[in-house]
Amino acid sequence: MIDVKELRKTYGDLVAVNNVSFRAEAGAIFGLLGPNGAGKTTALSCISGLLRPDAGHVQVLGHDVVSDGRASREKLGVVPQELALYEDLSARENLRYWGAAYGLRGKRLEDRVQAVLELIDLHDRAKEAVKRFSGGMKRRLNFGCALVHEPQALLLDEPTVGVDPQSRVALLEMVKEQARRGTCVLYTTHYMEEAESLCDQLAIIDHGKIIAAGTLAELRAKMGERDLLRLTGRFDPAKVRQALSRLDGVEIVQVEAAAVTLAIPEASRMLPSALQLLAATGAELHETTLTQPNLESLFIKLTGKELRE
Amino acid sequence: MRFVWWTALKDFQRQRRSPADLALWFGMPLLIGTLLVLSMGGRSGPRPQAQLLVADQDDSALSRFLLTGLSQDASGSFIRAEQVELEAGRKRLQKGKASALLVIPAGFSDAVLAEKPCTLRLVTNPAQRILPGIVEESLRIFADAVFYLHRVVGDELRRFAGGPAPGLNTFPDAQIAGFSVSMNRLVDRVTSYLNPLAIELVTTTDEEEKEDQSPQQSYALLFLPGLLFMSLLFMSQGLSEDLWRERSQKTLRRVVISPGSVTQFLAGKALYGVVLMACTTLLALTIGFFYFELPASVLPLAVAWSTFSGTLLLLIMMTLQLHVSSQRAGNIVSMSIIFPLMMVGGSFFPFEAMPDWMAKIGGYTPNGWAVQQLKAILSQKVQPQSLGLAFSGMLVVGGILFLSCARRLRRGFAQG
Numbered sequence: 001m002i003d004v005k006e007l008r009k010t011y012g013d014l015v016a017v018n019n020v021s022f023r024a025e026a027g028a029i030f031g032l033l034g035p036n037g038a039g040k041t042t043a044l045s046c047i048s049g050l051l052r053p054d055a056g057h058v059q060v061l062g063h064d065v066v067s068d069g070r071a072s073r074e075k076l077g078v079v080p081q082e083l084a085l086y087e088d089l090s091a092r093e094n095l096r097y098w099g100a101a102y103g104l105r106g107k108r109l110e111d112r113v114q115a116v117l118e119l120i121d122l123h124d125r126a127k128e129a130v131k132r133f134s135g136g137m138k139r140r141l142n143f144g145c146a147l148v149h150e151p152q153a154l155l156l157d158e159p160t161v162g163v164d165p166q167s168r169v170a171l172l173e174m175v176k177e178q179a180r181r182g183t184c185v186l187y188t189t190h191y192m193e194e195a196e197s198l199c200d201q202l203a204i205i206d207h208g209k210i211i212a213a214g215t216l217a218e219l220r221a222k223m224g225e226r227d228l229l230r231l232t233g234r235f236d237p238a239k240v241r242q243a244l245s246r247l248d249g250v251e252i253v254q255v256e257a258a259a260v261t262l263a264i265p266e267a268s269r270m271l272p273s274a275l276q277l278l279a280a281t282g283a284e285l286h287e288t289t290l291t292q293p294n295l296e297s298l299f300i301k302l303t304g305k306e307l308r309e
Numbered sequence: 310m311r312f313v314w315w316t317a318l319k320d321f322q323r324q325r326r327s328p329a330d331l332a333l334w335f336g337m338p339l340l341i342g343t344l345l346v347l348s349m350g351g352r353s354g355p356r357p358q359a360q361l362l363v364a365d366q367d368d369s370a371l372s373r374f375l376l377t378g379l380s381q382d383a384s385g386s387f388i389r390a391e392q393v394e395l396e397a398g399r400k401r402l403q404k405g406k407a408s409a410l411l412v413i414p415a416g417f418s419d420a421v422l423a424e425k426p427c428t429l430r431l432v433t434n435p436a437q438r439i440l441p442g443i444v445e446e447s448l449r450i451f452a453d454a455v456f457y458l459h460r461v462v463g464d465e466l467r468r469f470a471g472g473p474a475p476g477l478n479t480f481p482d483a484q485i486a487g488f489s490v491s492m493n494r495l496v497d498r499v500t501s502y503l504n505p506l507a508i509e510l511v512t513t514t515d516e517e518e519k520e521d522q523s524p525q526q527s528y529a530l531l532f533l534p535g536l537l538f539m540s541l542l543f544m545s546q547g548l549s550e551d552l553w554r555e556r557s558q559k560t561l562r563r564v565v566i567s568p569g570s571v572t573q574f575l576a577g578k579a580l581y582g583v584v585l586m587a588c589t590t591l592l593a594l595t596i597g598f599f600y601f602e603l604p605a606s607v608l609p610l611a612v613a614w615s616t617f618s619g620t621l622l623l624l625i626m627m628t629l630q631l632h633v634s635s636q637r638a639g640n641i642v643s644m645s646i647i648f649p650l651m652m653v654g655g656s657f658f659p660f661e662a663m664p665d666w667m668a669k670i671g672g673y674t675p676n677g678w679a680v681q682q683l684k685a686i687l688s689q690k691v692q693p694q695s696l697g698l699a700f701s702g703m704l705v706v707g708g709i710l711f712l713s714c715a716r717r718l719r720r721g722f723a724q725g
Contacts, residue, residue: 045724050565070568073567078563082559084559085560086560088322089326096315097316098563098567100311100312100569101563129326
């Protein structure tokens with residue numbers, strides 16, 4: 001279990017993580033969803049012990065990461081966002097070295113190395129130098145290096161960035177398998193589909209703050225049964241607000257000179273009326289996008305911007 | 310502690326897969342050493358010779374004796390004397406085609422025989438340093454010899470300097486016979502003083518005698534320590550740069566977040582450096598042992614000294630790398646430091662071929678100091694007490710540098 005309480009980390013004037021609290025349970029996958037620069041990696045760095053928090057507490061299976069750092073690091077496996085491998089060494093040598101860094105030795109080390117090689121499906125290329133591997137193979141090995149010592153808690157920082165679809169599916173399946181074995185998994189991503197398909201619990205983070213948290217169902221409920229209508233073009237914000245306020249059940253999420261975002265129930269019925277009202281304000285429409293309720297629409301609803309911005 | 314061994318092993322495995330660095334570390338000193346030895350004619354090649362031009366304006370028996378003496382005595386292997394006209398000699402010297410021009414003024418012979426002041430003028434080639442020095446030294450010896458000759462056979466010399474009696478073309482037989490008898494008595498008298506000089510030569514120690522008889526060994530002492538430390542400096546620079554590689558490939562971060570401590574990781578990297586340097590030193594000095602006839606008894610101490618001081622150089626370079634802003638900056642700074650260090654530290658040119666002031670500065674550089682100590686070890690002139698003090702000092706400085714590196718690695722460098 002990973003317990004984070006009021007975690008805060010600043011870099012000069014920039015508040016990278018601001019009073020973040022959440023709890024990831026054993027045997028479940030906790031997703032930290034947010035755009036690039038939201039503070040996900042900084043939060044993970046504080047949990048892994050790479051960075052020292054300015055305030056707050058982080059416990060990994062009951063061990064404080066600051067005061068009892070070594071014990072917490074022994075329980076943790078970390079899959080960093082960027083590859084952290086020795087390209088000159090073979091897959092087996094990499095796994096051996098990182099296993100040794102976690103105190104494994106002798107037969108246990110060799111057994112674990114072999115088991116991980118089979119798990120990540122690199123046993124037939126175990127002796128080959130990593131620099132000859134494809135991107136997907138390197139990603140799998142990067143993941144495997146965090147598993148050699150059989151960690152009880154696993155941190156994954158956007159492990160599928162830049163991975164081909166086939167390797168991505170394989171990686172996600174391995175993550176699920178770890179959770180099924182009882183490992184506490186903390187997974188950061190800015191891919192909403194990944195978060196939806198993988199995570200049991202989610203926290204949406206933006207500008208270092210958690211803006212929504214819960215199960216996928218709980219988060220969807222926050223959107224209600226409303227679709228998200230996003231319009232781009234040229235608008236008069238004051239006139240648009242006034243005109244659209246006449247429509248029952250429509251929530252104005254965001255109005256700008258170039259874009260309007262609405263949360264709208266029964267979109268197929270309400271859409272013509274909404275467009276008529278907008279046309280009456282003299283608006284010029286360029287593009288209309290209708291999105292079913294999902295994490296992306298929730299994120300837009302909460303922050304007024306898309307996840308990938 | 311096992312993580313120390315694993316880290317050292319890991320670095321060895323990486324090095325084995327990328328041998329280009331090793332080739333550079335060993336190849337550069339070998340190449341430079343070979344060029345240096347070849348430029349001096351090789352081990353059995355001709356010695357460098359001073360080209361001495363002599364403008365003999367006296368044209369006397371004594372001036373001719375001086376000219377012949379300079380070419381034929383013990384210095385003859387270093388000096389090639391050639392008689393020239395004054396102007397022609399000046400022109401050749403200006404063109405840099407000689408080491409020095411000696412002007413023997415008219416009246417030189419008379420002045421010497423009458424024991425009057427006389428000036429021999431020596432014009433040296435400023436482009437050369439060592440060879441004109443040899444000529445100058447030989448002339449000093451000659452001046453000293455004239456002084457002592459006067460002390461011993463001054464009267465006879467002065468008598469002959471006056472020439473035959475008026476009206477005679479030659480010296481009378483009686484005068485020549487008298488001179489011969491007095492010379493014979495003189496030789497008898499001074500034999501007891503000259504013999505001890507021969508005995509004094511015998512009293513030199515075996516080692517000194519061996520040293521005198523072994524030009525190969527002086528070659529080894531001249532070049533081998535400097536070239537060895539050139540290799541160790543290249544190694545220090547390359548191994549310390551590996552910290553940046555560890556950082557850029559994010560493996561350093563992985564070490565920080567693992568239970569294997571950063572201190573053990575750094576100790577492992579230093580251990581690999583120690584092993585590599587010990588092997589290099591052993592190889593170089595073993596070659597020196599077989600090829601240059603270095604005494605085998607000094608080998609263990611020489612290997613220990615070179616490895617120890619090489620490790621200190623590694624820690625200095627690591628400290629440097631950990632305090633610059635980027636790998637590129639680290640590369641530029643370390644290169645701009647190690648090349649001047651090699652220059653003044655006796656790696657490119659032996660201290661013996663440097664001007665005194667430069668050799669003095671070189672002795673204060675870490676590598677130059679280590680080279681001088683190694684030379685002292687190899688020539689068995691080292692003081693055990695001062696060596697013990699040097700080892701202790703290096704241990705303390707090395708310990709401080711190591712802890713400061715570990716601290717910097719943990720607090721910031723790994724997070725970049």
